[in-house]
Amino acid sequence: QVQLVESGGGLVQAGGSLRLSCAASGSLISINTMGWYRQGPGKQREWVATIARSGYTNYADSVKGRFTISRDVAKNTVYLQMNSLTPEDTGTYYCNAVSARMYWGQGTQVTVSS
Numbered sequence: 001q002v003q004l005v006e007s008g009g010g011l012v013q014a015g016g017s018l019r020l021s022c023a024a025s026g027s028l029i030s031i032n033t034m035g036w037y038r039q040g041p042g043k044q045r046e047w048v049a050t051i052a053r054s055g056y057t058n059y060a061d062s063v064k065g066r067f068t069i070s071r072d073v074a075k076n077t078v079y080l081q082m083n084s085l086t087p088e089d090t091g092t093y094y095c096n097a098v099s100a101r102m103y104w105g106q107g108t109q110v111t112v113s114s
Contacts, residue, residue, distance in 0.1 A: 022095030
């Protein structure tokens with residue numbers, strides 16, 4: 001079992017920045033990748049970014065160049081640095097971990113005002 005707890009969401013003006021954190025605990029040795037997804041109002045959940053065990057990162061086109069996913073192995077924490085935020089980035093952001101199954105955090109709300 002893996003437990004994920006997100007934090008760092010909030011209200012920010014367009015053009016601003018936020019950093020989300022995802023603290024993982026449990027059977028961490030089994031995790032292959034961790035990532036972030038988001039779900040905007042009235043939208044389906046969409047993939048945002050992934051970081052693999054190797055450190056390889058990948059991003060959705062909509063956030064490439066603005067968001068950065070990183071990790072602190074010692075703290076078992078994955079981060080999502082979000083810059084140049086726009087109202088279209090508004091939504092609930094979920095942390096995700098993939099091993100033999102997928103695990104999800106409870107989500108953290110990000111609201112970007114225009």
